[in-house]
Amino acid sequence: MSARKPADQLMRAVLWLFGVLTVAPFALLVLTSLKSREDLIAGAFVLPDRPHFENYVSAWVDGLFGTYFLNSVIVVLPVIVISVVLGTLCDFAFAFLKLPGKPLLFGMLLVGMMVPTEAFIIPLYYEFRWLGLINTYWALILPQVGMSIPFVTLFMTSAMRQLPKDLIDAAVADGASPFRVLRYVVVPLLGPSASTMSLFLFIWTWNEFMIPLILVQDDATRTLPIGMLFFQGKYTIDIPILTAGAVITLLPIVIVYFFFQRKFIQGLTAGAVK
C-alpha cells in the first residue's frame, strides 16, 4: 500500500481538492448559522463564543420553517411513491410486453422530459385554477408526478433491460403471469435502481421552485424553497437566522443521501446467472 503510483497520488489530490471545494461553502453555512450577529461582524471564519442554536428555533417557529418543512414532506413522499410505482409499471410494459407503437410512446415520454417548466407553467396555472386546486397540495404533487414519470421510465427501463432475460423467461416458464413476474422477480431485483431513482426524485421535488412559486400563494401550503424565498425578504439583515433556515432546507437531503448511499453499492444480481 505504501508504494502508490504518482498517478494515483495525483488523482487523490484532485479528488481532495474537489471534495474541499464542495464541502467548504456548506461548512461555512453551518458555521454562520451557529453564530450571533456580533460574531458575524467579527469575520466570516471566526468561531462563535458558543453555538447559537436559538437561530434554528427562530427560523423554525418565527420563520414558519416548521410548516414549510411539513409541507415539503407531505409533497415529496407521494411524489416518490406514485412516480416510482407508475414508472415501474410503465417500464415493465416497455421492456417486456408486446405493445403496438412502443417506440412512438417511448418517444412521447421523452418529449415530456425535454419541455422546460417555464414553457407550460402559465397554462398549468390556468388548468389548476379551473380545477380549483390552486393553494392545495395537489397543485404541488400532480405536476411533479407528471414530470417525474418520464424520467423514472427512462432511468428504470435501462435498469430493467439489464436484468438477465433468462430470469424473466424462467419465471414465465414457472407459470408466472406478467404481474407476478414483476412482483416476485423484477421489483425485488430493481431495489438498488429504485432507491437511486427515489433519491433523485426526492432531491428534485424537495428543491422544486417554479411550480410551488406559481401555483401556491398561501403560507400554509408553501414548501421549503419558497418559504426560504419569502423568509429572505423578511430576515435579510439577520444572516445567522437566514443560514439556519438554509441548513433546515438542506439537511433532509444530506440525511436521505447518507441513508440511501449503502443501497447504491448493493449488487443484488450477484449469483443470478453463470
Place this chain on the structure above:
Amino acid sequence: MKSIQLNRVTKSFGGHDVIRPIDLDIEAGQFTVFVGPSGCGKSTLLRLIAGLEETTSGQIDIGGRDVTRLPPVDRDVAMVFQSYALYPHMSVGENIAFGLKIAGMPKAERVAKARETAATLKLEGLFDRKPKALSGGQRQRVAIGRAIVKNPSIFLFDEPLSNLDAELRVQMRQELVRLHQEVKATMIYVTHDQVEAMTMAEKIVVLRAGEIEQVGSPMELYENPRNMFVAGFIGSPKMNFLDGRVVACDRQTREISLDAFEGRTIQVLARETAGPLRAGDKVKVGVRPQHLRVDPDGPLSVTTATIEALGNLTYLYADMGNDQPLCVETRGPRPRVGDALRLSVDPADALIFDEIGLRI
C-alpha cells in the same frame, strides 16, 4: 411422459427466417439432443417448444394436443437455462419451490416438496443459501431441481453444462442421463458440443441454418451421415475431406484419385443406395482420423507437421496445402514431426460425397 410433434414449424425475426419449416417427431420418454453450430436455431427451436417464443407458422403438438398458442405453464414442460437463471434474491429452497408457489400450492406442502427434491440432488445443506453463495455445479443442480419439482412430462435443457469446467461437465452429464432413467420423462437437450450429443442422446437432431440436416441415433449419424456437414460435425477430431475424381466404378467399389496425393488412388466401397457415378466425376472423400492407417505399403504419402499425444493414442497432422490439415489417429510407436509416412484406407471406411456435399 409425452411425445412431441413439430409440423412445418417456422420462426422469423424481423423478416429473417431463423427456423425454416421443420417437421420432427420426438417419442415419449426419449432423450433427444439438438446439436449444431452457433446460430443454427437450436435454442430457438427449444424455446418454441417451451412456449417462450411464438411460432411464425406451423403447429406444435405435445402428447397429441395442439399447444402452439398455449403459454409455457399449460404445456407441461420445465426448462433449464444455460445461465441457470436462478432468482438471486431467493434461497435455494425458494428457487426450487417458486413454480409450486405460482401454482398455488400451500406453503408447508411446497417446502416439503422442495426439501425432498433438494435431497435427491444432494442440496439439503444448502437449502437456505442464496445462489451467490453456491458453486457453478451447485447452481446447476438448483436449476435442475426447479425443473424436477414440477414433475413435468417434458424437460428442456438449453446448453445447461456449458458454463461448467470440463470435469464437472462429465459428472453432470452422467447425472442427467441417470435422471432421465429415473424420471423417464421426455427430454430435449440443446448443445453445440457433439461429444455431449453422442454420449447422452438416444436421438440426435443435427441443425444448420434453421433446418434439420439429419435425425438419427448417435451411431447412425456417425456411421451413416447424410451429408458432409453431418459427417464433419459428428465425431472428434472431425472427419477429413479430400478432393478427388472418380477413375473407375463397378458394382462393389469405386476407384477415386485424390488431388492432394498427385492422383494416387484409393478404393471405396459402393453404397447400396448410391446414385449414379461416372468416371471423371468430381467428388469428396471423407475419412475419419482412426480409419487412416499407417501402412508402409499404403498409397498415400504424408509428412507429419504437428503432433498431439494423448497418452494412449496420438493425433498427427499433415499439411495438405490448405487450411484443413489431414488428421490421422495412431496407436503404438509415436511418430515425430517431420516423419514421412505412408497411409492406407480400408474401402469400407471411406465415404463419398458429391460436389454439393451430399453423400453418394
